[in-house]
Each structure stands twice: as C-alpha cells, then as structure tokens.
Amino acid sequence: MNLAWILLFLPLAVAVANQLALKKTGLAPTLSVASALVTFVIAVLLLGKNETSHFAWATIGEFSINIGIKLDQLSTGMMIVVTGVGLLVHIFSLAYMKDDAAKARYFTGLSLFMFSMTGIVLADNFIMTFIFWELVGLSSYLLIGHWYEKDTAANAAKKAFLCNRVGDFGFMVGILMLWGITGHLAFDQMQAGLELFQKANPVFCGGVLSAAVLCIFCGAIGKSAQLPLHVWLPDAMEGPTPVSALIHAATMVAAGVYMLFRLQLTLGLENFEGLQASQFIAWTGGITSLVAALMATQQDDIKRVLAYSTLSQLGYMVMAVGLNSGEAAMFHLFTHAWFKALLFLGAGAIIYACHHEQDIWKMGGLLKKMPITGITFGIGTAALIAVPYVTSGFYSKEEILTAAYNHDKILFGIAVFVAFLTTFYMTRAFVVTFLGKTRSDQADHAHEVGPLMWLPLIILAGMAIGSAWIAGPLCAIDPRTHAQEHAHGHFVILGFSITALVLGLISGFVLYVGKNQDPLSIPLLKNRFYIDGFYDNFIVRYFQDAFASLIAFFDELFINGLMVGGLSRSAESVGNIFRRVQSGSLQGYAFCFGLGVILVIYFTAF
Amino acid sequence: MATLNDYLLVSGLLFAMGLAGVVLRRNIIIVFMCLELMLSAANLSLVAFSRFNPAPNGLPDTNGQMLVFFVVTVAAAEVAVGLAIIVALYRARQTIHTDELTSLKG
Numbered sequence: 032m033n034l035a036w037i038l039l040f041l042p043l044a045v046a047v048a049n050q051l052a053l054k055k056t057g058l059a060p061t062l063s064v065a066s067a068l069v070t071f072v073i074a075v076l077l078l079g080k081n082e083t084s085h086f087a088w089a090t091i092g093e094f095s096i097n098i099g100i101k102l103d104q105l106s107t108g109m110m111i112v113v114t115g116v117g118l119l120v121h122i123f124s125l126a127y128m129k130d131d132a133a134k135a136r137y138f139t140g141l142s143l144f145m146f147s148m149t150g151i152v153l154a155d156n157f158i159m160t161f162i163f164w165e166l167v168g169l170s171s172y173l174l175i176g177h178w179y180e181k182d183t184a185a186n187a188a189k190k191a192f193l194c195n196r197v198g199d200f201g202f203m204v205g206i207l208m209l210w211g212i213t214g215h216l217a218f219d220q221m222q223a224g225l226e227l228f229q230k231a232n233p234v235f236c237g238g239v240l241s242a243a244v245l246c247i248f249c250g251a252i253g254k255s256a257q258l259p260l261h262v263w264l265p266d267a268m269e270g271p272t273p274v275s276a277l278i279h280a281a282t283m284v285a286a287g288v289y290m291l292f293r294l295q296l297t298l299g300l301e302n303f304e305g306l307q308a309s310q311f312i313a314w315t316g317g318i319t320s321l322v323a324a325l326m327a328t329q330q331d332d333i334k335r336v337l338a339y340s341t342l343s344q345l346g347y348m349v350m351a352v353g354l355n356s357g358e359a360a361m362f363h364l365f366t367h368a369w370f371k372a373l374l375f376l377g378a379g380a381i382i383y384a385c386h387h388e389q390d391i392w393k394m395g396g397l398l399k400k401m402p403i404t405g406i407t408f409g410i411g412t413a414a415l416i417a418v419p420y421v422t423s424g425f426y427s428k429e430e431i432l433t434a435a436y437n438h439d440k441i442l443f444g445i446a447v448f449v450a451f452l453t454t455f456y457m458t459r460a461f462v463v464t465f466l467g468k469t470r471s472d473q474a475d476h477a478h479e480v481g482p483l484m485w486l487p488l489i490i491l492a493g494m495a496i497g498s499a500w501i502a503g504p505l506c507a508i509d510p511r512t513h514a515q516e517h518a519h520g521h522f523v524i525l526g527f528s529i530t531a532l533v534l535g536l537i538s539g540f541v542l543y544v545g546k547n548q549d550p551l552s553i554p555l556l557k558n559r560f561y562i563d564g565f566y567d568n569f570i571v572r573y574f575q576d577a578f579a580s581l582i583a584f585f586d587e588l589f590i591n592g593l594m595v596g597g598l599s600r601s602a603e604s605v606g607n608i609f610r611r612v613q614s615g616s617l618q619g620y621a622f623c624f625g626l627g628v629i630l631v632i633y634f635t636a637f
Numbered sequence: 638m639a640t641l642n643d644y645l646l647v648s649g650l651l652f653a654m655g656l657a658g659v660v661l662r663r664n665i666i667i668v669f670m671c672l673e674l675m676l677s678a679a680n681l682s683l684v685a686f687s688r689f690n691p692a693p694n695g696l697p698d699t700n701g702q703m704l705v706f707f708v709v710t711v712a713a714a715e716v717a718v719g720l721a722i723i724v725a726l727y728r729a730r731q732t733i734h735t736d737e738l739t740s741l742k743g
Contacts, residue, residue, distance in 0.1 A: 613741065614739075615738075617665075618661065618662075621660050625660065
C-alpha cells in the first residue's frame with residue numbers, strides 16, 4: 032500500500048522540487064522523466080492488487096473528507112495507461128522540447144499533471160476525485176498555455192479551463208446530490224446508501240438518481256469534451272504536441288469516461304439499467320462521435336484532424352457507458368490511449384521535422400523521408416480505423432459496436448457510419464501527409480527524427496497492435512470473456528464494420544491520392560458546424576456581454592456607489608457639515624465653551 | 638448686613654458680564670479684561686463662601702481664601718503671558734480685532 036502512496040505523491044514532490052529548486056539547474060527534465068519511470072514501475076508492481084487505504088484530510092464535527100487510495104482492476108489497469116503513456120510522452124518531450132527556453136516549467140507542468148491524473152484514478156471517494164479533477168483542469172491549463180506569449184495558446188488555455196469549469200459546476204452539484212442520496216462519499220459505502228434510499232423512497236428514487244447522474248455527467252462532458260462543451264479540445268492543440276498526446280489522447284479526456292464507469296460500478300450496474308440519464312449519456316456520446324467525425328473530414332491541420340478523431344472516439348466510449356457497457360468503453364479507452372498517443376506523437380515528430388508546419392497540404396511524401404515515423408503513424412492509423420484481427424482498435428471497436436447493436440439499432444447505425452468516416456478522414460490524413468510529392472520547402476527538408484523520439488513511437492506502435500492481447504496481464508477491463516454476448520449478431524457487426532472500413536479506404540484513396548489540394552470543400556464541416564462561431568458571436572456577445580454589463584451595473588451601483596463610494600461620500604458630507612464648526616471666530620468658540628460649561632453645570636447640579 | 642446671596646448675586650452678575658464681554662467684544666484686550674472679570678467673579682464667590690462658612694473656632698474658612706490666593710497668582714502669570722501673546726500678535730498682524738483673525742477657519 033505504501034507503494035501506492037508513493038505513486039500518488041512522487042510526481043507532486045518532483046513538481047515542487049522542479050519549480051522551487053531546480054529551475055535554473057537544468058535537472059528538471061531528468062527528474063521528471065525519472066519520476067515518470069518510477070511511477071510506471073510502481074504501477075506495474077501494483078497490478079492486480081485489491082486494497083483501499085485512506086487518511087482523514089479535513090474533519091468538521093462528524094463529517095470528514097478523506098484522501099484515500101482504492102486499488103482494483105479498474106484503477107490499476109488505468110494506472111498502466113496513465114503512467115505508461117505518460118512515461119513515453121516524457122521521453123518524447125525530452126527531444127521535442129530540447130530547445131525550449133522554459134523546459135523546466137514544461138516538465139513541472141507534466142509532473143503536476145501526472146499527479147492530478149493519478150489522484151483521479153486512485154481516488155476512493157468523490158470529494159478527492161473532484162479535487163484532482165480540478166487539479167487536472169489547472170495543470171492542463173498550464174500545459175496548453177505553455178507558449179503563453181502566443182495569443183492563440185493563451186486563449187486556448189483559457190477556453191479549455193472555462194469549458195471545464197462549466198462542466199465541473201454540474202459535477203459538483205451531482206456529487207452533492209449523490210451525497211444527499213446515499214449519505215456517503217466513499218465509493219465503497221455508496222451502494223449500501225443507495226439501497227437504503229431506494230427502500231425509503233421507491234417512487235422517486237429513479238428520477239433523483241437520474242438527475243444526480245446527469246449532473247455528474249456534466250463533469251464528464253467538460254473533461255471528455257462531449258457536445259456541447261467539445262470546443263476546447265481542438266483549440267487545445269495550440270499546446271506543445273506531446274501535451275496533446277498526453278492530455279488529449281490517454282489521460283485527461285479519458286478521465287470523464289473513467290469517472291462515469293467508476294460511478295456505475297460504485298452504485299451498482301443494475302441501477303443504471305433503463306435509467307433515463309443513461310439514455311441521455313448514450314445519445315450525447317453517439318451524436319458527439321458523429322459530429323466530430325464529420326468535422327474531422329475537412330480539417331487541414333494534422334493535429335486538428337487527430338483532435339476531432341479523439342472527440343469522436345470519446346463519443347464512442349461515452350455512448351458505450353451510456354448503453355451500460357462500461358467494460359467495452361474502458362477496453363476501448365485502454366487500446367485507444369496507446370494508438371492515439373502514437374498518432375499524436377507521430378504528428379509531433381512530423382511537425383518537429385517540418386519546422387512547425389502543421390498544414391497537411393504543405394506536407395506530402397514524408398514516408399520516404401521519415402520511414403520510422405511514417406510506418407508507426409500508419410500502424411496507429413490502422414489501429415484507429417480498426418483493421419480487422421491485427422490491430423487492437425478492431426477488438427475494442429467491435430465491443431462498442433456490439434454494445435450498440437444489442438441496445439439501440441439507431442445508435443448502431445450512427446456508430447457504423449462514424450467508423451466509415453473515421454476510416455475516410457484518417458486515410459485522407461495519411462495519404463496527404465505521407466504519400467505523393469512534397470508540397471513545401473519545410474517538408475522538403477524534413478528528415479527522420481532522433482531516437483529519443485522514434486523509440487516511444489515504436490513502443491507505442493507495438494502497443495497499438497498488441498494491447499488487445501496483453502489486456503489481461505495489464506489488468507485492463509476486457510469484456511471479451513462474455514462469450515454469449517459476443518455470439519449474438521457477431522457476423523452482422525463484423526460485416527458492417529468491415530464494409531465501413533473498405534468503403535472508407537476506397538473513398539479516401541480515390542479522392543486524395545495524388546491531389547495537391549482538397550477536392551472536397553464543405554464549408555459547414557470545415558467551419559465545424561459554426562459551433563465555435565455561435566459561441567463567439569452569440570453566447571459571448573449576448574450572454575457574456577450582457578452578463579458583464581449586469582455585473583458592471585451591480586459593481587457601479589452597489590460596490591462603487593453604495594459601499595465604497597457611499598462610505599467615502601458620507602464621510603465627506605459629515606466632514607462638510609462639521610467644517611462649519613471650525614468657523615475661526617474666537618467669540619464663537621468662547622460662546623460654545625460657555626454654553627458647554629452651563630450645560631455641564633446644569634446637568635451635574637440639577 | 639449683606640447676606641451670602643447678595644454676594645453670590647454680585648458674583649454671578651460679574652461673571653455674566655465677563656462672559657458677555659468675552660463673547661461679544663471684538664478687541665482682544667477687552668476680551669482679556671473680561672476674562673479677568675470672570676476670574677474675579679469666581680474669587681468673590683469663594684471669599685463669600687469662606688466668610689459665611691466659619692470654622693469651629695470662629696475664624697473664616699481658610700480653604701476658600703487659599704484658593705483665591707492661588708487664583709490671583711495664576712491670573713497674574715496668565716496676564717503676563719497673555720499680554721505678551723497679544724503684543725506678539727499685534728506685531729505679526731497689525732491688528733487685535735478677533736474678526737480679522739480667522740486663519741483657523743476650516
């Protein structure tokens with residue numbers, strides 16, 4: 032158990048040491064990487080443990096908030112993803128951020144992020160989850176805004192933080208509601224509390240639980256970037272690319288899915304059967320995956336393509352959770368983390384080699400110049416588009432499709448169409464980036480990146496293929512043991528998914544091989560359904576500005592007018608009144624003095 | 638034979654005149670004299686009390702008389718200081734009229 036505590040607090044200690052002591056020495060990156068390595072080793076050692084331990088952090092009367100660690104299959108498996116991808120990203124960052132002036136700050140941010148993420152995964156109660164949830168928001172803000180001199184990066188960081196905060200407010204309300212329902216905050220005690228509540232209030236238990244779950248889902252909407260709070264994730268690509276790989280592939284965005292599944296396990300899966308909130312969650316996920324995949328087909332920035340594909344895959348996972356198949360979601364999360372980190376780091380390598388050129392139409396022909404990156408990126412693409420039987424993505428996507436097929440045929444249709452779109456846009460990205468002729472000087476001068484960069488790529492490529500097979504030893508949640516569920520409709524699903532794959536590949540190749548500019552131009556998709564524009568022009572202009580003017584009015588009237596200004600004005604006017612007393616006339620003073628004496632005598636004598 | 642009340646009446650009149658002078662007159666020297674008048678009024682009442690409140694041995698009460706001596710000496714010192722201030726004031730401002738001395742007005 033001590034190991035788990037070290038796992039939790041080591042990154043924090045490293046972050047503090049980096050920030051306070053090692054900023055100037057240049058040791059910060061090494062220390063961070065070492066801590067990532069140690070946490071990974073500890074995570075491996077903790078595999079398969081089943082324990083909890085906690086200490087009271089704040090006690091108020093009988094109520095006490097605990098900081099605790101819960102080890103089970105879910106958390107130890109997730110820790111492998113977090114620390115494993117984290118370690119590779121740390122190593123990759125060593126090379127990627129080599130020339131950055133603020134390396135120490137960057138690695139401090141990474142360590143802080145690892146600390147917060149570990150906290151979410153290991154937490155044994157909801158308050159702790161919430162605390163670390165917010166810490167993740169903070170550290171992602173720091174990392175996305177690493178190049179804060181750029182306005183776009185600073186704005187993206189702000190946007191990410193604000194979107195997350197919007198969701199987190201709902202999350203907090205949800206936690207409080209659950210606390211009210213069950214009377215407990217620790218995961219282990221909640222189910223018993225819920226049963227008591229169910230017995231006491233059988234009529235409205237479902238509705239109240241639905242409301243609480245929906246509120247908690249708000250938190251997941253924010254963190255896992257579901258509609259309508261998805262806008263922060265593509266913008267967050269302004270951060271350094273390894274950060275995108277860490278935050279937007281493996282960890283932060285997965286936290287929402289992880290937390291939802293944790294909630295389901297905590298309250299008992301059977302309580303979610305037929306719950307209205309579950310329906311809502313499933314449809315939110317399905318629509319997000321569809322909308323994001325549509326948007327991804329028209330993006331020109333390689334990182335944005337990946338960002339939207341992440342959104343779409345997260346939509347898959349959320350849909351699976353909503354369909355009460357959290358195991359499929361966690362399995363997809365597990366495999367997706369590796370190959371999406373691979374794709375992001377591959378994109379990072381390309382961007383690094385092309386001197387920070389991110390437009391895929393200015394690349395091209397990179398497969399010959401960067402064979403290792405090209406091949407590993409290809410493997411990642413294959414895993415994402417779920418090439419049958421050889422890639423890990425195939426197995427997990429199949430589970431999600433099965434879940435959709437068994438519960439809701441419309442969602443199944445959406446999911447298959449999304450699979451087609453995924454294949455299409457990833458083929459497009461791969462073909463345009465790696466095949467054909469080079470289309471700019473930067474791409475012309477590109478050459479293979481150093482071993483510190485391609486080594487993580489190769490390891491991740493191995494995981495992209497193999498993670499489905501080693502899910503067992505890594506304690507990842509793997510639903511493939513439920514054979515009977517698997518048999519039902521298996522070939523229908525397989526047929527649909529392979530058809531989607533083939534169609535996507537064909538259309539992608541036919542449309543994009545040998546092209547120098549995009550043959551398709553769909554402004555609606557290119558402009559991301561105008562959602563960002565809507566937020567900027569409507570929400571920001573009317574809501575925010577109206578709200579701001581309301582607050583300004585309040586500020587002017589109450590704070591400035593009545594409280595601060597009012598006090599000063601009343602002091603001034605009282606002073607003005609008493610100024611008359613200082614008349615400067617000696618006789619006046621004498622008269623008052625005499626009057627005073629008379630009054631004193633009058634009151635004392637009579 | 639004058640009674641205590643007669644003395645006190647005269648003393649009160651003197652005091653009222655002094656106070657009226659202090660409040661109404663503009664010339665500082667007059668004001669100053671009126672102040673002295675008020676002190677004298679107080680002295681008169683003290684002496685009167687002393688005279689009409691004899692000690693057991695038949696002599697007047699000495700406390701009041703001693704107090705009068707103190708007041709007289711202090712008044713003498715006060716006059717010395719006060720007149721010096723008035724002279725200094727006149728040198729500085731060429732006036733001793735209170736309605737022209739209003740630099741403390743707020």
